[in-house]
Amino acid sequence: MRVKPKSTQFHQGREWGKVALIAAVVIYLALVLLLPTLYVFIGAFSRGISPFFATLTSFDFTQAVRLTALAVGVAVPLNVVFGLCAAWVIARRRFRGRTLLLSIIDLPFSISPIVAGLMLVSLYGRNGLLSNILQFLDIKIIFSFPGIALATMMGGMPFVAREVIPILEEVGTQEEEAAKTLGAGEWQTFWRVTLPSIRWGLFYGVVLTTARAMGEYGAIAVVSSNLIGRSQTLTLYVEEAYRNYDSQSAFAAAVVLAALAGATLVIKEFFERRTRIKNEESLEE
Amino acid sequence: MGEFLTTPKPILLDVRLNYLQNYLQTMTVANTQSTIPPAPKKNWQRFSLPWGITITYLSIILLLPVSALVLRAATLTPGEFWRLATDPVALSTYNITFGTAFVAAAINCMAGTATAWVLVRYDFPFKRVLDAVIDLPFAMPTAVAGITLTTIYSEQGWIGALLAPLGLRVAFTRLGVAVAMVFISVPFVVRSVQPVLQELDHSIEEAAWSLGASHWETTWRVVLPPLIPAILTGTTQAFARAVGEYGSVVLIAANIPYQDLIAPILVFQRLEQNDMAGATAIATVLLVISLVLLLMVNLLQAWRQRYEG
Amino acid sequence: MWLDNWNQWKGKSLKSWIWLFLVAVSLSSVISACSGYGGSSSKKELTFVSYAVTRSAYKKIIPLFVEQWREKTGQTVTFGQSYGGSGSQTRAVIDGLEADIVALALSADTLQIQNAGLIKPGWEKKTPNGDGIVHRSVGVIVTRQGNPKNIKTWNDLARDDVSVVTANPKTSGGARWNYMTLWGNVTQTGGTEKQAQDFVTKVYSNARVLPRDGREATDAFFVQKQGDALINYENEVILAQQQGQNLPYLVPDINISIDSPIAVVDSYVDQRGTREVAEAFVQFLFTPQAQREFAKAGFRPVIPEIAAEFADTYPQISTLFTIQNFGGWNQVTPQFFGDGGIFDNTQANITRR
Secondary structure, three states, X not given: OOOOOOOHHHHHHHHHHHHHHHHHHHHHHHHHHHHHHHHHHHXXXXXOHHHXXXXXXXXXXXXXXXXXXXXXXXXXXXXXXXXXXXXXXHHHOOOOOHHHHHHHHHHHHHOOHHHHHHHHHHHHOOOOOOHHHHHHHOOOOOOOHHHHHHHHHHHHOHHHHHHHHHHHHHHOOHHXXXXXXXXXXHHHHHHHHHHHHHXXXXXXXXXXXXXXXXXXXXXXXXXXXXEXXXXXXXXXXXXXXXXXXXXXXXXXXHHHHHHHHHHHHHHHHHHHXXXXXXXXXXXXX | OHHHHHOOOOOOHHHHHHHHHHHHHHHHHHHHHHHOOOOOOOHHHHXXXXXXXXXXXXXXXXXXXXXXXXXXXXXOOHHHHHHHHOOHHHHHHHHHHHHHHHHHHHHHHHHHHHHHHHHHHOOOOOHHHHHHHOOHHHHOOHHHHHHHHHHHHOOOOOOHHHHHHHOOOOOOOHHHHHHHHHHHOHHHHHHHHHHHHHHOOHHHHHHHHHXXXXXXXXXXXXXXXXXXXXXXXXXXXHHHXXXXXXXXHHHHOOXXXXXXXXXXXXXXXXXXXXXXXXXXXHHHHHHHHHHHHHHHHHHHHHHHHXXXX | XXXXXXXXXXXXHHHHHHHHHHHHHHHHHHHHHOOOOOOOOXXXXXXXXXXXXXXXXHHHHHHHHHHHHXXXXXXXXXXXXXXXXXXXXXXXXXXXXXXXXXXXXXXXXHHHHHHOOOOOOOXXXXXXXXXXXXXXXXEEEEEOOOOOOOOXXXXXXXXXXXXXXXXXXXXXXXXXXXXXXXXXXXXXXXXXXXXXXHHHHHHHHOEEEOOOOHHHHHHHHHOOOOOOEEEEEHHHHHHHHHOOOOOOEEOOOEEEOEEEEOEEOHXXXXXXXXXXXXXXXXXXXXXXXXXXHHHHOOOEOOOHHHHXXXXXXXXXXXXXXXXXXXXXXXXXXXXXXXXXXXXXXXXXXXXXX
């Protein structure tokens, strides 16, 4: 039997309040998010469906998708590992400078992409801090893939950590300590006790870091050689198309990026539903 | 908790809710206390793998580039640096950047919390679609975001045309900058609050209801407080992101100094002028101010946790 | 008890396996992505760096050159092409982008690369014309349909009832051409520097928006419907027209020659062993074939026969001045666009109003 709040005589009022809140949120999102997205979709198909697919199958576009996927494939797993470690360290220990560490982790949000590019060039560029070492070892970082990877990693660094820390703090250590008393190793505890309890925070973190990695433009524009069909990510492709008055291709690429971002959420939905079914099954037992 | 349930009814609801709040807080304190580990037996145990990974990654990806920038700025004499950093145009850009970002973050704070609430607790048609759309500002290239927002909010655009009769010009004004900043930081607050809201224990709410609290009181005094850290975190991140935004703002703003020119665009201008020193100086100032603000908010959170718990 | 050991061992080794796997994945992606080019002499790689709007022209010219070069030498040349803002490309090359050939929007940018030690002085003389310029353009004024404000010359832009859109010279090297056109409009027709400054200040005070560069200026005018008049370059407007954005434009008779330079980057071609091909490519750009493609894409050709062929598209300018009239970019850049320079004074005067 579910408990209900006392004010049932104001049930009608509460229903209206609920509807009003939903309406307000929808209008806000429409103004700020939905209408712009709609505009992008319309722009992508502005010259018809076949030009849209022509863009999608062109060599330059597919190469851009490949490079973006590569950059995301490198950046996201590393960011996840970092995020989990940092969250563990921050949420499970009290040490001096904890707040400073937290603020430093948040810093990439406020670093403007231009500044980020400037930093990477100051470090790895021809006139940069490490230029002598890099020349000696004949390693190319900027104007090559590693630069793109580094730029992508910097932009999305905080997400996983920031999503997981509050959950770790909220959930507490009781279950972990119980597992330890039962003889579980550190890795086992993490994998089977901690991870399930933080899974939603972790998932949101991964979704966000992936979306951010795909959409990274400013810093990559500075550190990439921007060679068409070779070192262009999807975002650089968009910019290139726009520069050449090819708005339709630009929007088409944006649509693909939006669809990819949406795909990660479809996966989330899938897992959510599976867990719900599992929970309901276990409740019925 | 036992005496709580047997307390006679005449005692004010207020008192009972207070008790419930205190109970919640002691639970958090208990958790906090139990997370402080005993002093390690050997010093090398402190440098566990998570620590190692955290510090290494942080250093390579973030701290090294930041120090490269700072070192470059340090090659300027303090007088030089001060002159470049406090140039009147630069000062106005700091003002415009941080001020507008603050407004955008505040809007996101309220609207974002409402959005997360609606997405987690209510069911309505197209809810899934809405949920999926939230992350778009991250995935969308900033150029496209800029073009789209500018077109929609310009005087002939879908929304701009509705606002024009009211005398509101959005595109090419500071208002447009605010809109762009709101757009690119929508996901922060929503995605910060959503997981916490999802994990929130319903039994606490039901306990409050069983004591006779109204919906509003329960929401305000029992459900919202645990969300405040998440809201604050999300808002801080939204603010930080808004401060650094370049790609979409440069398109929607008129980029006139003293009007709507933001600091990142000023950095770009200095670069175009081949004024590396000026660009570095302003970039460093931006970095330092951002770090200080982030530190302040995080310290506030930590203090709150420690003393109100 | 052995079960505990087994679990512990499994846990530890699982952890290390996952760790190894992640590292391996990342490393292999990194390595595969930055594998170097082959060094055989039957294949050559050229990296070509240019500014944004030239893409449509070079996309046609490059295959022609590749074909010709193969017939002549049997060597296959592949081109890596990069297009972007002129200033950004300049900085990239200086910071380590190994470009073999650079085609930028103004000689000032090429001079920057020269000053960084990557191009030897005298690059201008290596072209058939002896000035290093591969194509030209001029400034134009775009108006609304029917030209309601009746704008005929640069002087009309200083009228009180005209609002102007022009790119910001601080963020766009190319936009500096616009500024110098307006300046020259006064000084090259007998006016004084003071009169020029007043005129330019008036025009820029009529600008409600200063977009980042020519491309965005076009958008601000065409799509966002800002302003009565757009100051832009002829080639940019022709490109927009070819993509369907059609508005009337006029080419004033007093104008500046917007000269786009081309240069081989000595340091990189010697390092990569591509000098012969790179220099051949630059020479190819001055052949009628290549110049015709430039003309078709909106750029004024620099060889007389093609110029004659396209005389209808590109009206003659009676009073044409160049940047040399103002002392060359070496003088103009610091004097006009440096910190505290003439443009900064212009802006300060406007804000004070």
